Amino acid sequence: MRWKYNLLGVVKRPLLLRKPERLWAHYCFALMIVLCLIIISYVQNRAMVDRGLLAAEAIRSSNEQVLAAQDIIVISDGLVGADAADLTEFNKAVFRFETTYADVQTTQRSSQFFDDDLFFANHPLHLKTVWFLSAARQFAAASPDRRFGLNLHLKQVYQRSGLNDDLLAIANMTSASFKAEATRFRTKQKVMLLASGLVLLAEALFIFRPAQLSVVSSMKSMRKTTNDLRASQNKLKNMNAQLEHIVRHDPLTGLPNRRSLIEYLDSIKFDKRTDDWNLLLIGLDNFKSVNDTFGHDYGDALLIAVSHTLKRCVDYEHLVAHVGGDEFVLISNEANEYLIKRIFASLNEPFEISGRRIPINASIGHVAIGDSIRQTNDLLADAEIALQFAKNSGGKKAQAFQQHLRDDLGSMQQLQLDLIDAIRNGEIEPWFQPQVRLADGRLHGAEVLVRWRHPTRGLLTPDIFLPAAERAGLMVDLDHAVWRSAMDLARGWQDAGVWRPVISLNAAPDTISDPYLIERFLRALQLSGLEADQVVIEVLETTLINGKDDLASINIDSLAECGIALELDDFGTGYASLSKLTQLPLAGIKLDRSLVAPLPDPAADSVVRAILALAGELGLHVVAEGVEDNAQAVHLDERGCCVGQGYGFGRPMPPAAFTAWLSDNAKRMLKAAPEIARIA
Secondary structure (H helix, E strand, C coil): CHHHHHHHHHHHHHHHCCCHHHHHHHHHHHHHHHHHHHHHHHHHHHHHHHHHHHHHHHHHHHHHHHHHHHHHHHHHHHHCCCCCCCCHHHHHHHHHHHHHHHHHHHHHHHHCCCCHHHHCCCCHHHHHHHHHHHHHHHHHHCCHHHHHHHHHHHHHHHHHCCHHHHHHHHHHHHHHHHHHHHHHHHHHHHHHHHHHHHHHHHHHHHHHHHHHHHHHHHHHHHHHHHHHHHHCHHHHHHHHHHHHHHHHECCCCCCECHHHHHHHHHHHCCCHHHCCCEEEEEEEECHHHHHHHHCHHHHHHHHHHHHHHHHHCCCCCCEEEEEECCEEEEEECCCHHHHHHHHHHHCCCCEEECCEEECCEEEEEEEECCCCCCCHHHHHHHHHHHHHHHHHCCCCCEEECCHHHHHHHHHHHHHHHHHHHHHHHCCEEEEEEEEEECCCCCEEEEEEEEEEEECCCEEECHHHHHHHHHHHCCHHHHHHHHHHHHHHHHHHHHHCCCCCCCEEEEECHHHHCCCCHHHHHHHHHHHHCCCHHHEEEEEEHHHHHCCHHHHHHHHHHHHHHCCCEEEEEEECCCCCCHHHHHHCCCCEEEECHHHHCCCCCHHHHHHHHHHHHHHHHHCCEEEEECCCCHHHHHHHHHCCCCEEECCCCCCCECHHHHHHHHHHHCCCCCCCCHHHHCCC
């Protein structure tokens, strides 16, 4: 029964609607009813006309059959006693009787005015008709002397059987049946008329009345809407204010964002009272390490804490904005010297974040605003350049923008572009500096250093192009290019019988942390033909501290397992802990030249002896850098240092010069001499 209720709901729902925009449903419903009445009336009228035509045809055929039967009787009476009778008219009458009987059968079967069995083979009427036709055919085929008897038989079949009455009864039955249908049709017409009246009444009830109600309802709705709009005016104003705040402020810190900053700068830049105003761009040093170590939630909380701290560093009329990432902007007319000191002092203590103390430093790039005719975006760009130079200088520094900084930046960018082509074109050269065993003066090995023979700027030293390579992310490709070239040259010296080389290769932190280091290095070593004990990898202390996801430690372990010796370079200048020396498979350490140069100063000697004793306990050999005279070499040898390297034994040399040096010195005892150090 559920479907009945659903159907009723579907029908009632559009009828009960009062909204003006829904009145079309009422009109469509009424139109459907009218169309249905018209179609029903048309179908009934057409059916009645068709039935009338069929009734008339049936009556005509029945009367025609009666007349044909009477013609047969009359003509047969005239043929009795005639010797030469013409049977043409008689046969025509018989054929007409038979044809009309077939028409009556067809008409009745298509119209169904009365029982179909009336004309079937077993019905008496059909049998009488068959007997009558049979008697008529016998009469027509008989000889003249037999016609009298057959005529009597024909009349007997027609009159006594009641065929004439039956045929007349068929016509009467057809007429009566049609009259009954006509009566029913008139009844239906009255019903249709009543339905039309009901439709008109329904239009009044379900169209015009709902229209009136919908208008009244719409008026009430409009009044309610007007009141709601008036009531929500203040709410809309508040929402607009909130949206305006969202558009102009950073969602994390609540500080003005870059858009607000630009508008603020545009508003004050041409104000004569702002001649001494400055823009300070503050960037947090190593903020990425906070996210990597503690998580982004701690990083976001730290940014919020820093924003509050910076706001306390300036007066309320000055602007503090968060322009993205870990960078903030301060707009102030206070003297830079005092403001910068206050900012550094406020960031000096670690921040308490969710129970953890997180230290953070900052670098500052600043530029004057008042007398500038530059666009606002140019001011921000200049401050960004100054900030980058402050960070590249070690961080926790302030740098004022100067034009040469932009020029230096342009030069740096051009150098980076040239460096890409230099690595591809083989302009990067390996240079070699000899390493000598202090005990017997024999050649121990050579450290591979890098030089760039620039096509227009000439020979460039690492201090010029390595910062560009680091900022461009080219250190990995640069190191591998130098390594391949150095190993190929070393194999050439070995094949020439000059020397069985042992070369020390410098690896940048990015290279040691490269996930593809082992695969690329072992491939290059295999192609060069050198053995694993002929190559030493030198790593910096910062590599052990800043290894990305411990990839540096993993790669160092893998290299050691392959038989590659590893040395810790510039030991004594970085932050390597003693635990790193015990945890990593290092083969040796290199004393920085800053520890060797003061020798034999007692204070420096104490530090060197402590390091050599520590290395001895850990089983590490020591290479001393910066050896410039024989006294330093003897002193280091007496303290247990294994290998010396420095200008006293030889400067870094290009491949051709080092090849010549090997021919003279590879198989003889060497001593550190000052005169060698003075050779350019």
